[in-house]
Amino acid sequence: MKKSSMYRLMLVVFVFAMALSVLGGCSKKPAVVTEPAPVEQAPVEVVTPAPMPEPVAPVLPDYANLDPSKYGVEDVFFAYDKYDISDVSMGVLNTNARILKEAGVTVMVAGHCDERGTIEYNIALGEKRAKAARDYLVSLGVPATNLKVTSYGESRPFAAGHTESDWAQNRRAHFERP
């Protein structure tokens, strides 16, 4: 309870106690004050408690030397020719933001595209994807200085094939060690 309430309570008790003793002594007889009898106290055995185990620090990942996917930072994917962050991607980035704030380490956000379109325009589009993911993380409190941005365009694909499924896999913002 708060200190001021406690003092108030003590004051009330004190006054009450004083009042009681004064009121109790209202008869004509003089109060007899007796010393309380000494209480026999058992000898106190000093017990040394067993030493507490050293508190163990929780095991943290070696963030600086690990690929971000190894400590839970996941990639986000994009629609064809687009760099908008989808609802699904927002969920992934929310989790990434929490982990990255905890880790406090710098990561590279790399933009990728599927093989359609020209080499140069895809590098520019990849950068837009990486920056969109980066900006969203910054808006959730990840320090901007901890997020570097680059783009490989179509030149470093994850899936080597030429199907829709391969293309979808390659349209992403990927997190890597800088």
Place this chain on the structure above:
Amino acid sequence: MTRILRWAVLGFALAMSAASAPALAQGGRAEVKIDHTAKAVLKTDLRMGDFRALSGDKEVQETAAKLRAVVANDLLLSGLFRVGGAGFKPEELPFSWTIDATVEATAGGGPVTVNLNLLTWPDRQLVLTKRYRPGTEQVRTTAHHFADEVVRAAVGGEGIALTRMAFSRGAGNRRDIFVVDYDGEGLLRLTANRTLNLCPDWSPDGTRLAFTSYRGGQQGLYFLETATGQVKQILAMEGLNLGADWSPDGKELLISLSKGGDPEIYRITPEGKIIKRLTVSPAIEISPSWAPNGRELVFTSDSSGTPQLYMIDREGAGKRRVTFEGKYNDSAALSPSGEWLVYATREDVVTQIIVMRPGGEERRVVTDVSWRNCEDPSWAPDGRHLVFASDRTGVSKLYVYDVVEGGFRQLTFGNDPDITPAWSH
């Protein structure tokens, strides 16, 4: 150990003692008149004569045979000649010219001595004679050098036999800069830095190759000295440092930088200092390419919603749109004469090479859908040929196209993708 630029070495090794002035024939007849007005589409008929080995030794004989084959091939590939002895019987063509040569061992040892001659036909007036002393690695270069002289003397044109293409080869995490002679020989690898290197561009004097590399973990602009192989970092701004294009006078470059937020076109010095920012917009601006007059440039912008071609002057004024057909147009380049514009256009499933006048007239689709994805066309200095990348075989390879005659020639082979070619000047 890789050799970097054999023709630079040749420059020191050549001992060109013979003059190239037209020679007077015996008897004091008048100087030969050379008609330079023949149009490019009309071919000049040339007869390959004897390339005589003046001694029996193997090196001399092989040199003679090799010289003859390479000179003939160079003249054929120029598109300007029909070459007798390479598909035509001598009697079938009304030849105007003939070439012959002698190759002999040199007294005292060392490189062989080669004399190459260009004469009129049938009267055999000597128009051009050249003497070379090529080392064994320099025989092709010697042939190329002479072929260019023949093009100049016989047709008044600019030969491309000494030109080369730089390009990016590799897959996955590693793409390196390679160079190949224009005829497909002499492949050299110039970088081996275990990362992505792409979009090379030759300086006009051929001494430096600009390219984008992800060395050091981020994009940067680098120059490679072609004589020494040394690589130097020029720029590593935050974001894109992409698509460098040397100006025709070699004094500056165009490049796309996104350090300001989104990619814009800048002019920079070869030392990496920004001269001027040319575009200001929230859109993507990339793929800048100088006009041959050095006063304006073509580039790509998606300010209209999708990538289209625009022109602007060197101060950033006078922006005007150039392409109105197709949803996605990129990678433009004006020909050396400024008469043609080549670029890549994307339809749904393929990307095609288009050639047209800069004003949009005479628009021609160069590669049909069987060529699949075609990108990054680059002009030869003759303004007649261009090189581009196509994955028609399943892997991206380089092909040469003749704008005057049509016709394609595969330039590179093998299993690794070749992309972003640049033809030397």
